[in-house]
Amino acid sequence: MDKLLEVKNLHTTFFTHIGEVQAVRGISFDLELGDILGIVGESGSGKSVTSLSIMGLVDEPGKIVEGSILFDNKDLSKLTQKELSEYRGNDIAMIFQDPMTSLNPVFSIADQITTVLMRHTELTKQQARERAIELLKMVEIPEPEVRIDAYPHQFSGGMRQRAMIAMAISCNPKLLIADEPTTALDVTIQAQILELMRHLKDQINTTIMLITHDLGVVAEVCNKVIVMYGGLIMEKASVEELFKNPQHPYTIGLLQSVPRHEKGQRKRLQPIKGSPPDLLNPPKGCPFAPRCPHAMEVCIQEPSPLFNVSSTQSASCWLHHPHAPQTPGYIQVKEDAHE
Amino acid sequence: MNNKTLLLEVKNLKKHFVSGHGKHKKVLKAVDGIDFHIYRGETFGLVGESGCGKTTIGRTVIRLYHPTDGEILFDGVDLAPLSNEDLKPFRRRIQMIFQDPYASLNTRMTVSDIISEGIATHYSYSPEERQEKVVALLDKVGLKQEHASRYPHEFSGGQRQRIGIARALAVEPELIICDEPISALDVSIQAQVINMLEDLQNEMGLTYLFIAHDLSMVRHISDRIGVMYLGKMMEVAESETLYEKPLHPYTQSLLSSIPIPDPTFNMKNKRIILKGDVASPINPKPGCRFASRCRFAKDQCREIDPVLEEIEPEHFVACHFVKEINRI
Numbered sequence: 001m002d003k004l005l006e007v008k009n010l011h012t013t014f015f016t017h018i019g020e021v022q023a024v025r026g027i028s029f030d031l032e033l034g035d036i037l038g039i040v041g042e043s044g045s046g047k048s049v050t051s052l053s054i055m056g057l058v059d060e061p062g063k064i065v066e067g068s069i070l071f072d073n074k075d076l077s078k079l080t081q082k083e084l085s086e087y088r089g090n091d092i093a094m095i096f097q098d099p100m101t102s103l104n105p106v107f108s109i110a111d112q113i114t115t116v117l118m119r120h121t122e123l124t125k126q127q128a129r130e131r132a133i134e135l136l137k138m139v140e141i142p143e144p145e146v147r148i149d150a151y152p153h154q155f156s157g158g159m160r161q162r163a164m165i166a167m168a169i170s171c172n173p174k175l176l177i178a179d180e181p182t183t184a185l186d187v188t189i190q191a192q193i194l195e196l197m198r199h200l201k202d203q204i205n206t207t208i209m210l211i212t213h214d215l216g217v218v219a220e221v222c223n224k225v226i227v228m229y230g231g232l233i234m235e236k237a238s239v240e241e242l243f244k245n246p247q248h249p250y251t252i253g254l255l256q257s258v259p260r261h262e263k264g265q266r267k268r269l270q271p272i273k274g275s276p277p278d279l280l281n282p283p284k285g286c287p288f289a290p291r292c293p294h295a296m297e298v299c300i301q302e303p304s305p306l307f308n309v310s311s312t313q314s315a316s317c318w319l320h321h322p323h324a325p326q327t328p329g330y331i332q333v334k335e336d337a338h339e
Numbered sequence: 340m341n342n343k344t345l346l347l348e349v350k351n352l353k354k355h356f357v358s359g360h361g362k363h364k365k366v367l368k369a370v371d372g373i374d375f376h377i378y379r380g381e382t383f384g385l386v387g388e389s390g391c392g393k394t395t396i397g398r399t400v401i402r403l404y405h406p407t408d409g410e411i412l413f414d415g416v417d418l419a420p421l422s423n424e425d426l427k428p429f430r431r432r433i434q435m436i437f438q439d440p441y442a443s444l445n446t447r448m449t450v451s452d453i454i455s456e457g458i459a460t461h462y463s464y465s466p467e468e469r470q471e472k473v474v475a476l477l478d479k480v481g482l483k484q485e486h487a488s489r490y491p492h493e494f495s496g497g498q499r500q501r502i503g504i505a506r507a508l509a510v511e512p513e514l515i516i517c518d519e520p521i522s523a524l525d526v527s528i529q530a531q532v533i534n535m536l537e538d539l540q541n542e543m544g545l546t547y548l549f550i551a552h553d554l555s556m557v558r559h560i561s562d563r564i565g566v567m568y569l570g571k572m573m574e575v576a577e578s579e580t581l582y583e584k585p586l587h588p589y590t591q592s593l594l595s596s597i598p599i600p601d602p603t604f605n606m607k608n609k610r611i612i613l614k615g616d617v618a619s620p621i622n623p624k625p626g627c628r629f630a631s632r633c634r635f636a637k638d639q640c641r642e643i644d645p646v647l648e649e650i651e652p653e654h655f656v657a658c659h660f661v662k663e664i665n666r667i
Contacts, residue, residue, distance in 0.1 A: 042525035156616040186388035187554065188613045191596035195612055213526060216555075216598025239602045257530035258600060259559035261582070266559065268537075271530030275495050 003070075004175060004207050005031040005054070010067035010077075012046075012053045019280045023049040025231035026067070031175070036201065036208045038222035038239070040215060040254075044276055046231040047211045051177045053077070054209075055094055056084040071175070090120040093168035097180035099160035103152040109136070110148040113167050120171045135166040138203070139196060158189035165196065172204050179211045194221055215258060219243055224312075227251050230277045230287025232303065237313035247315035250288045286318070294319060345412075346379040346514060346546050347400065352409035354392075354399050367621045369395040371570035372409070374647060377514070382540065382547040384561030384578065386554060386593075388617060391567040393550045397516045400548065401433050402426055413514070431461045434507035438519035440499035444491040450477070450502055451487040457510040476505040480535065497528035501535070508539065516548045521556065533560055554597050558582050563653075566590045569620050569628035572647055575655040586656045586665050589629045627659070635664055 012024040024046040031037055041047040052058050054069055056076060069076040071092065076084065088094075096102040104112060113135060114128040123131060129148070136144035139162040152160055161181065168176060178197070182190040198221060201208060210222060218225055218239065225242045227235040227250065235248040246252045253272040260267065274291040277283050283290065289299040298304075298318050307320035318324055354370040370392040377383040385393045398404045400411055402418055411418040418429055434457075437443035444453055454476055455469045464472065474484050480501040491499055500520060507515055517536070521529040533556065539545060551557045557564060558578055565575045566587065574587040585591045592611035613632050618624075627633070630640040639659050647657040650667065658664070 042527060158616055186552065186617075187596040188388065188593060189616070190598075191610060191612050194598070214598060215526075215600040219600045219602045219604075220598045243600065243602050254526060255600070257527050259555050261555070261558060269530040269534055269559070271534060272527040273531075275497060275528065276525070 002033045003030050004033050004035075004072065005209075006068075006070040007050075007054070008068045008070070010050065010053060010069065011065045012049050012058055012062060013065050014062040016061055021279050022282050023062070023231055023279060024053065025279075025282060027228070027231075027233045028067075029226055029233065029236060031207055031209065033174075033207055034205070035224055036210060036222045038218035038225045039209065039211045039228060040213065040218055040225060041228035042213060042276060044230075044279065045228040046279075047228050048179055050228070051094070051179050051209065051211055055088060055092060055177065056081065057094075086120075089116050089173075090171045091173055092175045092177065093171070093173040095161070095164050095168050095176065095178040095181045098184050099157060099164050100152070100184075102164060103160060105152050108149050108151055109155075109163050113148075113163075113170055116167055116170050131170070132166070135170055136163070138169070138200065139163070139166045141166070157185055158192060161185060161189075161193055162196070165193075165200070169200060169204055169206070173206055175209065176206045177209045177211070180213070181210070182217065183212070183214070190217075197221065215243075215254065227254070230282060231279055232287060233306070233316060234288065235313075235315045235317075236306070237309075241310065241313045245313075247309050247313060247320065248288075248317045249292045249294055249319070251315075253291075286316070296324070343378040343381075345376055346414060347377040347548070348410075348412040349373060349375050349396075349400065350410040350412070352396065352399060352411065353407040354395050354404055355407045365621050368570050368623055369620060370399065371620075371623070373567075373570075373572050375565050375572060375575055377546060377548060378562075379513075379546055380540075380544055381562040382549050382560050384557040384564040385548065385550045385567065386552060386557050386564060387567035388552065388593075390569070390617060390620060392570040392620070393567050394518055396567075397435070397518045397548060397550050401435055401516055402429075427461075431457075431510045432512055433514045433516065434510065434512035435516045435518065436500070436503050436507050436520045439523050440496050440503055441491075441523075443503055444499055446491055449488050449490055450482075453491075453502060454487075454505050454509050457506065461510050472509065473505075476509055479508065479539070480505045495528075496524050497531060500524060500532055504532075504535070504539070508543070511543075512545070514546045514548065516550070518550045519552070520549075522551065522553060529556065536560070554594065566593065569618060569623065571628050571644075571657065572655075573629065573657055575647070577653055580651075580654055586650060586654065586661050586667075587658050588633050588635055588664060627657075635660055 008028050010024055010027050014021040014023060039047045039050065053064055058064060064077050110129060110132055113132040117123055117128040117131055133144045133148055136148055141147050141159060141162050155163060182193050185193060212218060222239050225237055225239055226233055229250050234250045246255055256270040257272060259269060272291050277287045285300045286303050289295040296318060304316045304318045306314040306316045308314045352370055352373045356367040356369060358365050373396060385396060387393050399406050406419045409419060413429060451473050454473045458464060458469050458472055473487055477484060477486060482501055521532050524532060540547065549557065549560055561578045563577050564581050566573045568589050574590045582594060585594055592613050595610045615632050618631055626641040626643060627645050630636040645657045645659045647655045650656045650661055
């Protein structure tokens with residue numbers, strides 16, 4: 001399959017007055033055409049900074065200090081802001097979490113969508129407006145001919161998110177980055193928006209990177225997943241593998257923290273003890289080691305490389321090292337995965 | 340099951356917010372005639388989407404808001420007409436845990452001050468005794484003695500929520516209103532707080548009114564659940580019954596919208612996607628509040644407000660056509 005995006009050893013650091021916050025500490029992953037990749041992690045895991053780095057939207061005092069971001073074989077991390085703006089909104093578009101703060105309140109929806117269209121295409125103002133109406137129709141906004149002249153505050157949360165999506169897909173982006181697109185929405189509206197995204201993906205044939213903390217959303221929408229913790233990738237897998245056979249203790253812990261329901265039985269939740277690391281002083285070894293029930297000496301000393309478990313699944317956990325002691329019943333031993 | 344005693348009984352509770360005057364007068368009917376009851380020692384979950392009035396109910400029950408109409412019977416006493424002075428003993432017996440652990444702790448008070456404030460108000464302990472109580476409470480919520488002299492900003496979100504819980508427990512309440520206590524926390528921390536709330540309930544015989552929009556967590560913690568929509572109660576049932584066999588069309592679509600963390604589970608055929616958005620609670624139209632989005636709505640629904648009726652034992656539904664829809 002063709003690679004659309006290749007992130008290699010990305011480090012993004014924020015140089016704040018209290019010290020260097022190493023938000024992303026060396027991550028590598030690929031996106032293939034047509035993928036829907038989920039990036040899961042808790043607050044502070046580096047998932048949003050990863051997406052902002054790809055978009056070239058990391059602001060002062062933040063900086064990409066190392067690594068490369070190859071998009072269509074061009075390194076985005078080396079481009080100037082001016083060169084980047086040819087990509088942003090055009091080949092790569094983004095949907096943000098909060099549609100209230102990410103739409104400009106003093107411009108109508110029409111203004112905001114046509115601006116993007118006229119910046120990146122040859123359309124005239126009238127053509128751009130017609131295209132914008134078409135886009136609003138695609139995202140199922142009722143009466144688009146009328147609603148296009150509305151201002152963001154006249155829309156509900158779900159409608160604003162639809163307008164954001166319309167704007168994001170206006171130039172048929174090759175890559176669509178959605179950063180927690182449904183977190184601010186109610187469940188019934190979330191279901192509408194996820195349905196719409198799935199539908200649009202087929203229609204405009206785009207590749208999606210979905211950042212979320214909701215494992216349910218990942219299971220429903222994505223085909224691949226990356227689990228991040230403390231600025232590093234803990235596990236990469238296909239969605240089926242991740243939920244059926246998680247290989248990193250953090251992933252296992254996350255899956256056990258959410259309630260599962262078997263008829264009539266209320267099972268006690270199994271939380272992960274402790275709290276996430278402080279990235280001002282990131283731990284020397286595996287960031288999860290202080291909370292890991294299986295931590296060994298080496299885990300505290302050195303971060304683990306990614307060990308391949310199958311052709312599509314890998315975990316950065318020393319338990320997968322050939323010399324690691326076997327932990328029966330916990331991590332399903334590698335033989336299974338190779339079958 | 341006959342030994343259940345009522346702790347809280349809410350009857351026809353209304354809370355309207357009025358803005359503007361004369362021609363511009365608008366009435367926001369946040370809570371518009373709600374009935375429910377909570378038994379001693381149980382957890383009653385209240386779910387619904389934003390703007391449905393669930394937080395307003397919590398705040399009215401604890402009398403942070405003055406109800407527009409209705410009764411709030413706590414242990415047999417109606418709190419609705421009481422003055423602040425008369426409410427004081429009840430303020431001790433009902434406590435609250437808030438959503439945002441950053442905004443709900445005074446940044447200028449030490450943890451010890453925060454926790455002991457209520458003790459000082461309601462009991463006559465010496466400072467030393469108060470300090471002993473604080474230490475015991477910190478221990479109960481999994482914090483250390485040395486945390487007592489620190490300030491809220493020195494703690495993580497999960498730890499702050501523990502401080503908020505210790506503050507609520509300090510005055511030995513019977514009912515705790517938990518208003519979205521975990522929605523600001525990370526997944527791995529949510530489970531810690533939920534387990535702690537369950538342990539404390541078993542240990543101290545607490546009763547919870549648990550307000551949340553995370554439907555799978557509510558199912559996990561609640562014994563019975565009420566589902567709200569635009570200021571009205573749509574359905575009340577025991578938690579398993581509600582999730583296994585929801586009867587109201589709103590509950591059915593709400594529950595079918597929950598994303599399931601299992602990629603092999605095919606939701607597509609079961610999901611009922613609602614059309615449109617929640618209507619405005621300002622000057623609502625007559626009839627069932629859900630009628631504009633309901634698949635089964637008929638003329639009657641747009642004209643007459645359905646009453647919450649007991650369809651099966653302990654299963655209440657407010658829908659004119661509940662029997663036809665579910666073929667009961």
